[in-house]
Amino acid sequence: MKKRKNMARPRRLAVGFSVSAWYVVLLLIVLISAYSVEIHAESGISIDDRHRYEGMDSPFSKGYEPTIQKNTMTLVVPFLSDAKMEKAQITVGIDFEDEENCPFYYKNYRKQVKLSEDGIYLYRCRIKLKKDRVNGQYPLHLWAEGKEDGEMIREEFTIYVEITDGRARVGDVAPGEEPAGKGGVDLSDKAEPDDEGLADGILPSGEGEQADGGALEPSGSGSEEKNSQPRLMISQNSLQGKALDAGSSATWTVMIQNCSSRHAVENIKVTLLTDSKDIVFEKTAWYFEKAGAKAEMELTQNITAAKKALAEPVQVQFQIEYEDAKGNNYTSEEQVRLLVSQPQQAKLASLSFPEQVYAADTEFMSFQVQNTGLSPIYNVKVRMEAKGLFPQQEVFLGNIEGGTSADGEQKVFVGTLDMDEDGNVIENGGEKYGDTSGEVILSYENEQGEVTEQKLEIHTAIREAETVKLEIEEQKPKTNQWWVTIIILVILALIFVIIWLYLRMRHYREMGKQT
Numbered sequence: 001m002k003k004r005k006n007m008a009r010p011r012r013l014a015v016g017f018s019v020s021a022w023y024v025v026l027l028l029i030v031l032i033s034a035y036s037v038e039i040h041a042e043s044g045i046s047i048d049d050r051h052r053y054e055g056m057d058s059p060f061s062k063g064y065e066p067t068i069q070k071n072t073m074t075l076v077v078p079f080l081s082d083a084k085m086e087k088a089q090i091t092v093g094i095d096f097e098d099e100e101n102c103p104f105y106y107k108n109y110r111k112q113v114k115l116s117e118d119g120i121y122l123y124r125c126r127i128k129l130k131k132d133r134v135n136g137q138y139p140l141h142l143w144a145e146g147k148e149d150g151e152m153i154r155e156e157f158t159i160y161v162e163i164t165d166g167r168a169r170v171g172d173v174a175p176g177e178e179p180a181g182k183g184g185v186d187l188s189d190k191a192e193p194d195d196e197g198l199a200d201g202i203l204p205s206g207e208g209e210q211a212d213g214g215a216l217e218p219s220g221s222g223s224e225e226k227n228s229q230p231r232l233m234i235s236q237n238s239l240q241g242k243a244l245d246a247g248s249s250a251t252w253t254v255m256i257q258n259c260s261s262r263h264a265v266e267n268i269k270v271t272l273l274t275d276s277k278d279i280v281f282e283k284t285a286w287y288f289e290k291a292g293a294k295a296e297m298e299l300t301q302n303i304t305a306a307k308k309a310l311a312e313p314v315q316v317q318f319q320i321e322y323e324d325a326k327g328n329n330y331t332s333e334e335q336v337r338l339l340v341s342q343p344q345q346a347k348l349a350s351l352s353f354p355e356q357v358y359a360a361d362t363e364f365m366s367f368q369v370q371n372t373g374l375s376p377i378y379n380v381k382v383r384m385e386a387k388g389l390f391p392q393q394e395v396f397l398g399n400i401e402g403g404t405s406a407d408g409e410q411k412v413f414v415g416t417l418d419m420d421e422d423g424n425v426i427e428n429g430g431e432k433y434g435d436t437s438g439e440v441i442l443s444y445e446n447e448q449g450e451v452t453e454q455k456l457e458i459h460t461a462i463r464e465a466e467t468v469k470l471e472i473e474e475q476k477p478k479t480n481q482w483w484v485t486i487i488i489l490v491i492l493a494l495i496f497v498i499i500w501l502y503l504r505m506r507h508y509r510e511m512g513k514q515t
Helices: 021-035 482-514
Strands: 045-047 067-069 072-081 089-096 111-114 121-128 136-148 151-163 232-237 243-245 249-258 265-273 279-281 285-291 296-305 313-323 329-341 346-352 356-358 362-371 377-386 389-391 395-400 405-414 434-445 451-463
Touching (some): 045 136, 045 151, 072 089, 072 136, 089 121, 111 121, 232 313, 232 329, 243 296, 249 313, 249 329, 265 296, 285 296, 346 377, 346 434, 362 395, 362 434, 377 405, 395 405
Parallel strands (some): 243 329, 356 451
Antiparallel strands (some): 045 072, 067 072, 072 121, 089 111, 136 151, 232 249, 249 296, 265 313, 313 329, 362 405, 377 395, 377 434, 389 405, 434 451
8 A cells, every 4th residue: 555644734844943935835745746645555455535435524535534522433444446355345453553542442343344336345433432542643553354256355554543632642742843733544554754753743752751652861961952862663563463373383573663764773672571471482682783764673583372372462562772873872662462363173073863764754963063172163053955854944052162062953854855955846856765965064153253164974865754554453243142151050050960969879878888
């Protein structure tokens, strides 16, 4: 993205020295040419600086400023894209610098922006401001990304927002200068140094006062002449807006620039400090003998994130000690954030489904989703896709924390192989029964809403429904057999009478023999 110098800074003309007419004319020519510079990314995604949209008081080319009401800043940024993005949408987010007097509350302002009928991706967000905010110019690091034919396109933009409704910063108004007017939005990669060698929006502090960024005025200076303090600031960060995966290593390059356009600095020592134990740094100190005006110093090293590092920002502080040409000592501090992400690891386990099913039956598929990573997974869903099998609905398991699992079950109606996806029979659709296969698909999201899918194959056989014949035996008609009972009783009575007569005759015979 081309740089556009910040406009409308009349306070620079009121420093106390006379300005000749030819200098004023030359300055006007420079300002007019600066207005003609378009904000346009080399390729992919850019900002539309020519048009005004709803919520904007003016386009970017005419000094658009976000509106502030009741401690809330409303930011509207129109994006253009030469590429045809997938799903006609891009993702836009904001990264903040961790400054001492930062007026913004750090929150997630990531949004998916749809392509409008005007061909614009219009990003709107409301940023909460601190009540005790300090006036000054602060950067907002915007990034926009989208996919074209499966390839990710990403662009980064730095917007400088000037706060004017807060409390005054110490040293904002130097002797002989007028108070700073209301500023606009600077879309350059970083603030352009002014004539005094300081970054735009930062004025020199008085002697003996603490300057912005933590740098101190030279000690032991007895001269009454006001000298501008050379400033060293971080100008580039190769991992800005990028996440470092836990368990991986990356090359990290940080550039520190001497912002002064006139004075060199010497005897420079840079020390890296952090409280994190999850990031291993290859180097924590650097020394440079000298850095000329506008010169940059490169700090490059390999860094490694531990496998169990938490998915959170890591604050890293750069303590910079240096001297000017007169031997005056200075100290400044710069802070950056390293983003650490935990790779998500989940799998589908304990999948169970019958090896043989029958048409028109309802079967059950059971499974377990295991989150084997340390970070949670979001919006976990499981669905089946197989010919001749019709699941009632996909199973939604919600969020699963790291190191835990969730069980699920899905009802599946068994059709035939000659049915389409809607369950309608296809004419001349081939065999109705036989072997079939399909996929069980596990899907889940990360914190950025990116979807990951895993697939497992499933095999079964569809058989014709079995019909069971019920054979009912004919019952023989019941007959009344009371006469059989009478015959049996008569026979028993005759037997009893015969036995009685036999015993009686025997008794008389024995009595006759005795007489």
